[in-house]
Amino acid sequence: IRIPASCCGLVGLKPSRGRVSNGPAGEGLGELGVHGPITRTVSDAAAILDVLSKPFVGDPYVAPRLARGSSFLQATLTPPDRLRIGRFATPIIVDVSVDPEVLPAYESASTLLESLGHDVVDMAVPFPADIFSYFEILWSSLTGAAQFDDEQFEKLRPLTRWLYGKGQEVSGAQLTRTVSSLRTIARDALQKMSAYDVILTPTLAQLPPLIGAMRNDEDPAADFAAQCAFTPFTSPFNMTGQPAISVPLHWTDAGLPVGIQLVGRLFDEYTLIALAAQLETAQPWLHRHPEIW
Secondary structure, X not given: OHHHHHHHOOEEXXXXXXXXXXXXXXXXXXXXXXXXXXXXXHHHHHHHHHHHOOOOOOOOOOOOXXXXXXXXXXXXXXXXXXXXXXXXXXXXXXOOOOOOOOHHHHHHHHHHHXXXXXXXXXXXXXXXXXXXXXXXXXXXXHHHOOOOOHHHHHOOOXXXXXXXXXXXXXXXXXXXXXXHHHHHHHHHHHHHHOOOOEEEEEOOOOOOOOOXXXXXXXXXXXXXXXXXXXXXXXXXXXXXXXXXXXXXXXXXXXXXXXXXXXXXXXXOHHHHHHHHHHHHHHOOOOOOOOOOO
8 A cells, every 4th residue: 555655656544453353354464454444645545444344244354443533534634732752764674775865855854844843853773674574474474375277377476476475484383483473573673663653664665666677486485575675664564553545745857756654543543633634734745746647
């Protein structure tokens, strides 16, 4: 949700785990995936979330409902109180750097938030460096659990085959330890972030790439590593289950959009949407679009 939104100059809202039901379909391993809107405006995203956020019988997680008479769309009309916003732009993956053209978006967003009356403070990265090793095990296990016949398998991309093969090698004990470790990491990270109302990061570590630029059929492991290096700020919040939104506040001189990620407290999409709407009012983006339009 946030990744394509950032690349396309759009709003991408990832709800909290349990806000939008996966029912009647089954749950994915680790509950990493959620459903959410990609839109032109924050109000459109809020309106869609109002429609989507209905529980289904048997859901393993159910987010608390909003107060009677309230809505996420209403949040776009309600400026937030003064917020304490923690920020970091250090990638969680060791040896991964942020593109110099991404950092101005992060800094200008911080300045804009301060001008709106919020407290913006630097914070330490709340996740350990080895979190992505657990993520790789979990992600490959998801792929390895899929069922293919020989004809279907031959149609898979090398990356998918590579993940499938790695997933087939993961034992039940290793998978159990991985899920347990990620839950411990998430609990610790949520505790570290509890001092802040919202977390600010770049959405992506790099500018939107050319189509196919990261694809590496000759070396699927390098393909996977490149994708992780591209998105070091998004996956960790899939693991914690927090709501997060990418908003298009910046464009490079070449006209490429650069998204900024705002992450809220668990189940507090209301504050997150209110803040994103406040930013959109202060620095509108609806008029921005590619020249080919």
